[in-house]
Amino acid sequence: MAITIKDVAQKAGVSVATVSRVVNQKDIHKVGLKTQQRIEKILKELGYYPNTMARGLKTRKTYNIGVVFFWYEKPSLSDYYLTRVLDGIISFISEKKYNILMNTFSRNIQNEGVYANFVNSGLVDGVLAIAPPVESRFFQDLKQGSLPYVLINYQVNDPNVCFVDCLNTQGIIDVVDHLLSLGHKRIGFIAGDIQYSKNSLDRFNAFKYILKKRGMAFHDDNVYFGNWTEQAGTKAVEAFWKTKHPPTAIIASNDIMALGAIKQLRKQGLRVPQDVAVCGFDDISSDMTLTTVHQPAFDMGHEAAKMLWSQIEKRPLDYTHRFFPTKLVVRESCGYYLKNSQDQKTKS
Amino acid sequence: MAITIKDVAQKAGVSVATVSRVVNQKDIHKVGLKTQQRIEKILKELGYYPNTMARGLKTRKTYNIGVVFFWYEKPSLSDYYLTRVLDGIISFISEKKYNILMNTFSRNIQNEGVYANFVNSGLVDGVLAIAPPVESRFFQDLKQGSLPYVLINYQVNDPNVCFVDCLNTQGIIDVVDHLLSLGHKRIGFIAGDIQYSKNSLDRFNAFKYILKKRGMAFHDDNVYFGNWTEQAGTKAVEAFWKTKHPPTAIIASNDIMALGAIKQLRKQGLRVPQDVAVCGFDDISSDMTLTTVHQPAFDMGHEAAKMLWSQIEKRPLDYTHRFFPTKLVVRESCGYYLKNSQDQKTKS
DNA sequence: GCAACTTATTATATAGTGAAATTAAACCTC
DNA sequence: GAGGTTTAATTTCACTATATAATAAGTTGC
Numbered sequence: 001m002a003i004t005i006k007d008v009a010q011k012a013g014v015s016v017a018t019v020s021r022v023v024n025q026k027d028i029h030k031v032g033l034k035t036q037q038r039i040e041k042i043l044k045e046l047g048y049y050p051n052t053m054a055r056g057l058k059t060r061k062t063y064n065i066g067v068v069f070f071w072y073e074k075p076s077l078s079d080y081y082l083t084r085v086l087d088g089i090i091s092f093i094s095e096k097k098y099n100i101l102m103n104t105f106s107r108n109i110q111n112e113g114v115y116a117n118f119v120n121s122g123l124v125d126g127v128l129a130i131a132p133p134v135e136s137r138f139f140q141d142l143k144q145g146s147l148p149y150v151l152i153n154y155q156v157n158d159p160n161v162c163f164v165d166c167l168n169t170q171g172i173i174d175v176v177d178h179l180l181s182l183g184h185k186r187i188g189f190i191a192g193d194i195q196y197s198k199n200s201l202d203r204f205n206a207f208k209y210i211l212k213k214r215g216m217a218f219h220d221d222n223v224y225f226g227n228w229t230e231q232a233g234t235k236a237v238e239a240f241w242k243t244k245h246p247p248t249a250i251i252a253s254n255d256i257m258a259l260g261a262i263k264q265l266r267k268q269g270l271r272v273p274q275d276v277a278v279c280g281f282d283d284i285s286s287d288m289t290l291t292t293v294h295q296p297a298f299d300m301g302h303e304a305a306k307m308l309w310s311q312i313e314k315r316p317l318d319y320t321h322r323f324f325p326t327k328l329v330v331r332e333s334c335g336y337y338l339k340n341s342q343d344q345k346t347k348s
Numbered sequence: 349m350a351i352t353i354k355d356v357a358q359k360a361g362v363s364v365a366t367v368s369r370v371v372n373q374k375d376i377h378k379v380g381l382k383t384q385q386r387i388e389k390i391l392k393e394l395g396y397y398p399n400t401m402a403r404g405l406k407t408r409k410t411y412n413i414g415v416v417f418f419w420y421e422k423p424s425l426s427d428y429y430l431t432r433v434l435d436g437i438i439s440f441i442s443e444k445k446y447n448i449l450m451n452t453f454s455r456n457i458q459n460e461g462v463y464a465n466f467v468n469s470g471l472v473d474g475v476l477a478i479a480p481p482v483e484s485r486f487f488q489d490l491k492q493g494s495l496p497y498v499l500i501n502y503q504v505n506d507p508n509v510c511f512v513d514c515l516n517t518q519g520i521i522d523v524v525d526h527l528l529s530l531g532h533k534r535i536g537f538i539a540g541d542i543q544y545s546k547n548s549l550d551r552f553n554a555f556k557y558i559l560k561k562r563g564m565a566f567h568d569d570n571v572y573f574g575n576w577t578e579q580a581g582t583k584a585v586e587a588f589w590k591t592k593h594p595p596t597a598i599i600a601s602n603d604i605m606a607l608g609a610i611k612q613l614r615k616q617g618l619r620v621p622q623d624v625a626v627c628g629f630d631d632i633s634s635d636m637t638l639t640t641v642h643q644p645a646f647d648m649g650h651e652a653a654k655m656l657w658s659q660i661e662k663r664p665l666d667y668t669h670r671f672f673p674t675k676l677v678v679r680e681s682c683g684y685y686l687k688n689s690q691d692q693k694t695k696s
Numbered sequence: 697g698c699a700a701c702t703t704a705t706t707a708t709a710t711a712g713t714g715a716a717a718t719t720a721a722a723c724c725t726c
Numbered sequence: 727g728a729g730g731t732t733t734a735a736t737t738t739c740a741c742t743a744t745a746t747a748a749t750a751a752g753t754t755g756c
Contacts, residue, residue, distance in 0.1 A: 002468060002494070004714055015734045020716055027717095032732060049468035053404040054714030057739050062401070064449065064471075075438045083426045090423045094452055099471070101412065102448040104438060120350060120397035122740090123412075123447070146350070352740055363708045368742060375743090380706055402740030405713045470714090701754075708747070713740105721734070726727105 003048045012042050019043075023050060056122070064099045065308060066124035070107040070133055072193075072227050081254075081282040081297040085130055085152060088301025096309055098125075107196050110137045119145040126308045128152060133196040148311035150304045154198050155321075162311065164304045164322045168199060171293040171326035172206035172251070175279045178291075178328060179249045180214060184277065187211075188222045188247030190236040190257045197228075203253050203281065222247050226257050233260020234267075241268060248276060249334060255280035255292055262290075262333065277334030291334040294327040351396045360390050367391075371398060404470070412447045413656060414472035418455040418481055420541075420575050429602075429630040429645045433478055433500060436649025444657055446473075455544050458485045467493040474656045476500060481544040496659035498652045502546050503669075510659065512652045512670045516547060519641035519674035520554035520599070523627050526639075526676060527597045528562060532625065535559075536570045536595030538584040538605050545576075551601045551629065570595050574605050581608020582615075589616060596624060597682060603628035603640055610638075610681065625682030639682040642675040 009016040021031050022039045056062045077083050101124050115138040127149040132139055142149050151163035179187055189207050192200030211218050221243045226232025240246045252258035258280030262272050270276050283294035303322055310317050357364040369379050370387045404410045425431050449472050463486040475497040480487055490497050499511035537555050540548030559566050569591045574580025588594045600606035606628030610620050618624050631642035651670050658665045
């Protein structure tokens, strides 16, 4: 059995209240100096560590923050900008002496009650939700609960709800404009899943918007709806090249799908970027040749954590929303100027 | 204020014990069917969720497992095989309905008391430690505590201590033999920090061992002791090329340092692999051209989690140690045959 | 046939669980 | 004895476990 505050009190010949004061250095002026020192000595001798459960029960404070992310086929951090978001969160939160309680839910299966339990069980002081599914039960439970929370990569119209996001629309505009400036007339788009992902929807809408604004036609058969995986990228290329007019450039809603697309293009004997230009989104930096839209994931995680912390500790909040600019990173995968779609030349 | 079991009991006109039985489905035969149904209805109506703190206090069970990793300059998941280890852990643990409580400590600073607090606070049912520092205070606290724990990437002689590791020695032997077979006579070695990392030490010792066994000379000035970072890789190359006899091949103790080395080599006008062959360790797959030793990080994480879970749930444990084989992955960064160190040709 | 006694079922009351807050009390000092 | 300092006792937090009580139905003895 572990040492309790009672044991310490008994050995010191004082009450538990006195020990508690010394341990927490709270109302310490109510404890005499010599008793204080005696208790401190015994604390070390016995190796006492307060029980978090008991303390949490009384104080309603756990120093845990819940971090939730969602998966498609299986939970995974690897294939994702997710890791950098987490790094940002960790860097802020660990400095503030909080723990991170990680939890992950399926994006498709709506486990009734599981979310609510997580939110209402008193295990965490607040929640950071990374790219939660649209219209999800999870989101409802979060709203109904009394816990502070911050959404990452999700925008809400409610001015009271805290979130951080990147400027998806501008990111897509940049990459489309870049491709147009290279002379591309027909751009394929690989979307993430529109149904569950807010980011995906935003990026897709931005794509349609900017095409129209630039006076370009939008072709249904040059769009593929994937699920963020590499396989989705390969499938998209297969689909595009079954149509009469395959694109000369492809924008994928994330880097993973872009890499999948490149793989499939090469398999079909097409060169990147000579035959087809490919761009991604996220900048996961696992491939140093991919043109992509950089998302400042670390900063977003850091800022979200800060927002949550401010709420938990009841500090003044400068803003409830925060948008981060993206940055177009031009690399080799679309670095060529296109005279026309038949005859392609390299730019010196 | 959140709904408590008392509220439910009051509304249902029964005692709290009865409600507890229904909530946990424990000793449920002691509750009449109609009372059961009535309570279940009220449970939903009021939206009751048990308080984890109160429950944990009584039952001594939290359904949290602590995952600890260590950093050098700042906490980070990105630059590492760490992410895959975590994926393995998550994949097992989330299926078992446990939460992951992540905590990270500095490798250099020994924060007295902090580890012990983490181990003894009753917040977690067990601990997974990823590559803990050698001879660390953390390790002592873990041993002294009564929590079950499993070490990842750390071997201990004690048959009662659970750990998983990869076969570092064989990995290094494979890569050395590969380089020797390509004709290299002078191999540089970039070690991780020997002082704090068990893996690093094992790999370095393996390197010395196999050189001797193959009848090759070991040169002190062809060894550099880094700290796993990219910068360490660049520094190593700088150091090697200041000596009289720079190596024709370099083995780095992890991929990050190998990539740093390649960067610096190119900066100095040397070609990889034509002029210098470079190999890494881990297979972080952020660069598809690097020859490296693959470490089955996912499986290791998965297995470690399973071991821990078995201990926590008092299931029979098949073994306390588990070693995973590595696999040499030959890619471009060392793909050439060397006739002699002056005159190099490519193999067709 | 009725009280008394079983036996099984169902519900309640009570005692922890460790720590913190609140209230009460003891102890000085002047 | 007032006033301040220091310590103690008690209650609270939400929940679970254990022991005990109540209830009901059936069985037996006389």
